[in-house]
Amino acid sequence: MPLEAFATNLIETLTAGLMMVVGLLPESLAAPFDYRFMQRALLTSVLVGATCGLLSCFVVLKRWSLLGDAISHAVLPGVAIAYLLGWPFFVGAFVTGALTSLGIGAIERHTRIKSDAAMGLMFTAAFALGIVIISKITTSTHLMHILFGNVLGVQTSALVLTLLASLVAVLTIWLAYRPLLLYTFDPQQAQALGFNVSAIHYGLIMLLTLTIVASLETVGIILVVAMLVTPGATAHLLTDRFGTMLAISVAVGVLSAVAGLVLSVRLDVASGGAIVLVASGFFLLALLAAPRHGLIARRWRRWRFNRPTS
Amino acid sequence: MERLESLMARPTTESLSMERSTTDGAPALEVSGLYAAYGQEPVLEDISLSLPQGQWTAIVGPNGGGKSSLLSVVVGSLSPLRGELKILGRPPLAQRRAGNIAYMAQQERMEWDFPISVRDTVMTGRFGMMRHDPLWRRLLPRRWANPVHRQAVEEALDDVDMTDMASRPIGQLSGGQKKRVMLARALAQRAGILLLDEPLAGIDPPSEALIMATLQRQRRAGRTIIMVTHDLPGARQHADQVLLINRTVVGMGAPETMLSDSMLARLAVGATRTPAGETSVAA
Numbered sequence: 001m002p003l004e005a006f007a008t009n010l011i012e013t014l015t016a017g018l019m020m021v022v023g024l025l026p027e028s029l030a031a032p033f034d035y036r037f038m039q040r041a042l043l044t045s046v047l048v049g050a051t052c053g054l055l056s057c058f059v060v061l062k063r064w065s066l067l068g069d070a071i072s073h074a075v076l077p078g079v080a081i082a083y084l085l086g087w088p089f090f091v092g093a094f095v096t097g098a099l100t101s102l103g104i105g106a107i108e109r110h111t112r113i114k115s116d117a118a119m120g121l122m123f124t125a126a127f128a129l130g131i132v133i134i135s136k137i138t139t140s141t142h143l144m145h146i147l148f149g150n151v152l153g154v155q156t157s158a159l160v161l162t163l164l165a166s167l168v169a170v171l172t173i174w175l176a177y178r179p180l181l182l183y184t185f186d187p188q189q190a191q192a193l194g195f196n197v198s199a200i201h202y203g204l205i206m207l208l209t210l211t212i213v214a215s216l217e218t219v220g221i222i223l224v225v226a227m228l229v230t231p232g233a234t235a236h237l238l239t240d241r242f243g244t245m246l247a248i249s250v251a252v253g254v255l256s257a258v259a260g261l262v263l264s265v266r267l268d269v270a271s272g273g274a275i276v277l278v279a280s281g282f283f284l285l286a287l288l289a290a291p292r293h294g295l296i297a298r299r300w301r302r303w304r305f306n307r308p309t310s
Numbered sequence: 311m312e313r314l315e316s317l318m319a320r321p322t323t324e325s326l327s328m329e330r331s332t333t334d335g336a337p338a339l340e341v342s343g344l345y346a347a348y349g350q351e352p353v354l355e356d357i358s359l360s361l362p363q364g365q366w367t368a369i370v371g372p373n374g375g376g377k378s379s380l381l382s383v384v385v386g387s388l389s390p391l392r393g394e395l396k397i398l399g400r401p402p403l404a405q406r407r408a409g410n411i412a413y414m415a416q417q418e419r420m421e422w423d424f425p426i427s428v429r430d431t432v433m434t435g436r437f438g439m440m441r442h443d444p445l446w447r448r449l450l451p452r453r454w455a456n457p458v459h460r461q462a463v464e465e466a467l468d469d470v471d472m473t474d475m476a477s478r479p480i481g482q483l484s485g486g487q488k489k490r491v492m493l494a495r496a497l498a499q500r501a502g503i504l505l506l507d508e509p510l511a512g513i514d515p516p517s518e519a520l521i522m523a524t525l526q527r528q529r530r531a532g533r534t535i536i537m538v539t540h541d542l543p544g545a546r547q548h549a550d551q552v553l554l555i556n557r558t559v560v561g562m563g564a565p566e567t568m569l570s571d572s573m574l575a576r577l578a579v580g581a582t583r584t585p586a587g588e589t590s591v592a593a
Contacts, residue, residue, distance in 0.1 A: 061424060174449065178437045185424050185434065188415050189495075192385035193438035194407035240425045240479035243451070 007160045014163075015039050018046065032265050041151045044159055045257035045275070047166045048218045048227070053253025054169055055211045056232030057245050058204060061184050066116060067101065067205075069225040070123035072212045074100035076130030076221055079146050083137065089146065090161050090213050097209040100126050102202075149220030149272030151261060158217045165214035169207055173246075180204065181242055218257070219272040227253060230279040237283075237290040252282050336399030338363045338503055338534040339384070344393030346376075346383055353379040355558045357393070361551075363502070366525070366535040368545035368565070371555040371577060377538040378416065380555065381505050385413045397503065405503075409438045412496035413505045417488070422481040428491050429476040432463045435495035466498035469524050486517030493521055497528070504528060506537040510544065522548065542569055 075093040082092030107118040182190045183200045235248035260275030344357040353376045382388035397405040436459040470490040552568035554560035
C-alpha cells in the first residue's frame with residue numbers, strides 16, 4: 001500500500017534526523033538510543049509532545065481542560081470494544097471519544113444542564129462502561145498500556161497513527177490558522193465575518209480527539225490531559241503573542257516528552273508519569289520566573305511600587 | 311486635548327472612500343415581520359423597518375428591549391423564528407461573507423487575557439477579506455500579508471489614535487482604549503455598514519469624544535452607521551434618525567421627535583411591562 005510505504009519511509013527519515021541530533025549529545029545520554037526500540041520511543045515522544053503542545057494552546061485559551069479529560073476517559077470503552085472485536089485499538093478509541101464530545105454538546109444545548117456537569121456525567125459513564133467491559137476480559141498488559149502508557153513498547157501501528165495525527169494537526173492549524181485564531185479569541189466576531197463557527201468548533205474537537213488517541217500509548221488515558229494543559233499553560237505565562245505561544249508550547253511539549261523518556265529509562269520509572277512530571281517542572285519554573293506574569297516579577301513590581309521614594 | 315481637537319477637525323481623506331460600491335438604491339437594512347426569542351423568552355416581535363444607506367441611525371430602548379438582539383440577528387448569533395432580513399437587498403450571511411458589514415459587539419464576555427497585540431486584534435477584522443487572497447499569502451505570517459490589509463489596519467489604528475500602543479497586549483489597555491481598538495477593528499474592514507453595539511458604554515470622556523469624532527468622519531465619508539446607544543444627548547446631536555425599540559418598533563423618525571419627552575414616556579411605559587428578570591437577555 002502506498003500510504004504504508006510512505007509512512008514507513010517518513011518514519012525512517014525522521015528517525016535518522018533525530019539520531020543526528022542525538023549524536024551531538026554526550027555519550028552517556030546518547031548511549032541508550034543505540035537500541036531500535038529507544039529510537040522508536042524517541043520519535044513517538046517528539047511527535048506526541050509537539051502535537052499535544054500545539055493543541056494545548058487552544059485547550060488552555062478555550063478553557064477546554066475538562067473537555068480534554070472527558071474525551072480521554074471516554075476513549076476507554078472504545079479501546080475495550082476494539083480489543084474484543086480484534087480491531088486496531090485507535091478505531092474504537094476515536095469513535096467513542098468523538099461520540100462522547102458530541103453527546104456533551106447535545107446535552108449542553110438541549111437541556112438546562114451546564115457544560116461542566118454534562119462533561120462529568122458523560123465521561124464517567126463512558127469510563128465506567130470501559131471498566132465493566134475490561135473486567136470481563138482476562139487482564140491484558142496491552143490495556144494497562146492504554147491506561148498508563150508505555151512509550152518503550154510502542155507498536156509500529158501506533159507510531160504510524162501518531163505520525164499521521166501529527167501531520168493532520170500541523171496541516172490543519174497551518175491552513176486554518178486565521179479562522180482558528182479568531183474563533184478562539186472572539187467567536188462572535190468570527191460569526192459576524194461569515195465564518196462557519198460550528199464547523200470550526202467541531203473540527204477543533206475532532207482534532208483534539210485525534211491527538212488524544214494518538215497520545216494514548218505514550219502517556220496513557222489518565223495522564224494525557226496533562227500534556228494538553230501544561231505546555232499551553234506554561235507558554236501562556238511566558239508570552240503575549242499567539243504565534244509565540246504555539247512555538248513555546250510545542251517546545252515545552254517536546255522537551256518534556258524527550259526528557260521524561262530519558263529519565264524513565266535512567267531511573268527505571270513509568271514513562272508517562274516521568275513525562276508529565278517534567279512538564280509540570282517546566283510549568284513551575286515559568287510560574288515563578290516568567291518575565292511579566294511570573295510570581296517573582298509580580299512581587300518585584302509590587303515591592304518597587306510600595307518602596308518609599310527618597 | 312489639542313491633539314484630540316485636531317483629530318476631530320481632520321478632513322475626510324481619500325483612503326476613507328469605500329472599497330466596494332454600495333450605491334445601488336437598496337436600503338442598508340430592511341426587516342419585515344421579524345420574530346426572535348432566547349429559548350422561551352421572546353425578544354423581538356413583529357419588527358418591520360427600513361434604514362436607508364449613508365445615514366446614522368441610533369437605536370434606543372430599555373434594557374432587554376431587543377436592541378442588541380436585532381444586531382445579533384444581523385450578524386448571525388441569534389436565529390430568527392420568522393420574518394425576513396435583508397442587507398443592501400441581499401441575505402445577511404452573503405453580505406457578511408462579502409465583507410460589507412462591520413460589527414462591534416459589546417465585548418462583555420471577551421477573554422482579555424488572550425495573547426494578542428492591539429495591531430493583531432485590528433488585523434482580525436481583515437480575516438474575512440483574506441479569504442480572497444491567493445493561497446500562498448494565506449499560508450504566510452502577517453509580514454507577507456497583502457499590503458492592502460496592513461494599510462487598512464494602520465489607518466484604522468490612526469483613526470482611533472492607538473498607533474502608539476499598537477504593539478501592546480490587548481489585556482493591558484483601559485476600558486476606553488479597548489473600545490477604541492474594537493472600533494478600529496470594525497473600521498479596518500472598510501465596510502459600507504457599521505453595526506455598533508453600545509460603543510460608548512462605560513468609557514472615559516476623552517475616548518467617548520474620540521469615538522464620536524471618528525464616527526462623524528465615517529458618516530461624512532458616506533458610510534451607514536447603525537448604533538445601539540443609551541447616550542441620548544449624543545443621539546440628538548449626531549444621529550440622522552432614531553429607532554425606538556421595545557420588543558417591537560415603538561417609533562422611527564428624526565431625533566427631535568423620537569427623543570421628545572412624550573415619545574420617551576411611551577417607550578418607558580413599554581419598559582415597565584417587561585418582567586424584571588428579562589434584562590439579562592439583552593446581551
